[in-house]
Amino acid sequence: MLFLARMLLLGIHFLVAGILGLLVGLCRPFDPDNSRICARFYAVPALWLMRLKFKADMRSVLEQKQTCVIIANHQSNYDLYVLGRVVPRRTVSMGKKSLKWVPLFGQVYWLAGNVLVDRGNARAARRAVTATTHALQHDDTSIWVFPEGTRSQGRGLLPFKKGAFQMAIAAGVPIIPVCVSSYVRHLRVNRWTSGQVELRALPAIPTEGMSNADIPALIERCHGQMRQCIAEMDERIAAG
Template sequence: MLFSLRMLLLGLQFLLAGLAGLLLGLCRPFNPDNSRLCARLYALPALCVLRLKLKAEVRSLYGQDRPCVIVANHQSNYDLYVLGRVVPPRTVSIGKKSLKWIPFFGQLYWLAGNVLIDRGNTRQAKQAMLQTTETLQRRATSIWVFPEGTRNLGKGLLPFKKGAFQMAIAAGVPIIPVCVSNYAGRLKLNSWSSGRVLIRSLPAIPTLGLTLDDLPQLMQRCQQLMSECIEQLDRQVAGA
């Protein structure tokens, strides 16, 4: 009963947040801070509906005085609510081109200045990557990326794709890993309290002076740091 009620309320809230975000995007199209505001529109009411206890330690995420590439583990569609709570100012993301067909959400996603790419079209994908480099260097805007490229369903990090790290090296900006405890498949949506999730951002990893020859080592270092952090967060949740 509680599960059905929650799903109904989340569906309604998704539509209302999408409409509000679309109006915001129309009032100030492509403003890079639209993403943060829209993320809050989705996240804050949804976390209340879910009664999901969320603790965030993200000082490094907000302590930057320059653009960066933010990389986070991607577990499920609920990431919209979980990670939407911590999106910093002037941050856009990279998403699949198919997102634009989602009513309200797709249109506001585009108007918020996010980058839509067609992963099946190599030429357009490369063009989008060039656009993101310009965004980082000239628009003083950070970019949020899920380097796994797809949802891992809470079963551990999948192999990272190169795009986020290539962008960071090309623009000479730091990488900030954001780690979320594994919650996918563990939420108790039919209970009064759905569960507990921990989020932690790691210290910035500099890329200035690196070349594409350093790419494999950079990816390996980032994945190892994130994997260790997620394991630590999981232990904290289990011991609570």
């Protein structure tokens, strides 16, 4: 009964948040700060409805003075609520072009200024990356990327793709890893308190002076730091 009631309320909330986000997007289309506002519309009520215990340390992002590339692990569709709670100002994300056609949510995502990438069209994907690099350098806009390229669904931290690191190096901006505990493994929506999740932003990693030759080592560094941080958060949560 609790599961059905919660899913019904989350469904209603999803529609209401989408309508509010659409109004914001229509009033100020493609403003980079729409992404943060719309993300809060989705995240704050949903976390309350799910009674998901939430703890976040985003100091390294909040203290960052220049634009940056934020990378985070991607676990499930619930990341919309978990990560939506901490999207910083003037930060847009990169998503697949097909999201644009998801009823209501896709239009909100597009009008919020997020970058839609056609992964099946290499030329179009390169143009999107070039435009995003320009935004990092000249438009006071940071980029949020899931470097795994897909949802892990509890399989741990998957290998990273190169795109986020290429953009950061091309723009000469730092990378900030954001780590999310493995909440999807323990999420129980049919319980009064559905689970616990921790987020932690790691110190910024500068890329100034790097070239594409440095990408493999940079990926290995970020992946290793995130894997260790996630393991530490998981262990802390398990210990109670």
